[in-house]
Amino acid sequence: MTGLVALSYKTVGLTAGVTYKFKIEARNTYGYSVYSNELSILCATVPSVPATPANSNILNQVKFDWTAPADHGLAITRYTILIRQSDN
Numbered sequence: 614m615t616g617l618v619a620l621s622y623k624t625v626g627l628t629a630g631v632t633y634k635f636k637i638e639a640r641n642t643y644g645y646s647v648y649s650n651e652l653s654i655l656c657a658t659v660p661s662v663p664a665t666p667a668n669s670n671i672l673n674q675v676k677f678d679w680t681a682p683a684d685h686g687l688a689i690t691r692y693t694i695l696i697r698q699s700d701n
Contacts, residue, residue: 627656629686657686 627633632655636648661682669676681689 629656631656631686655686660684660689663692 624633632653635652635654636650638648639646663679663682666677666679668678677694
């Protein structure tokens, strides 16, 4: 991207899960500066909220099933299940 005069830049159309590298140089009438240090950014965000799980009870066992939420660019590597006894 060339010809910018602003001090910020927003890019669109990137691919989730891909790492992009960015550098910036300045220019004036006399020429170009040296490039800035490189910034490396992974195009991904935290996963979506999992849907409410379905459950089944058999005696003293409970089974939960859920569908995977959107991963937003990186594969989900684990889930954490919190268990709390009812306050009834």
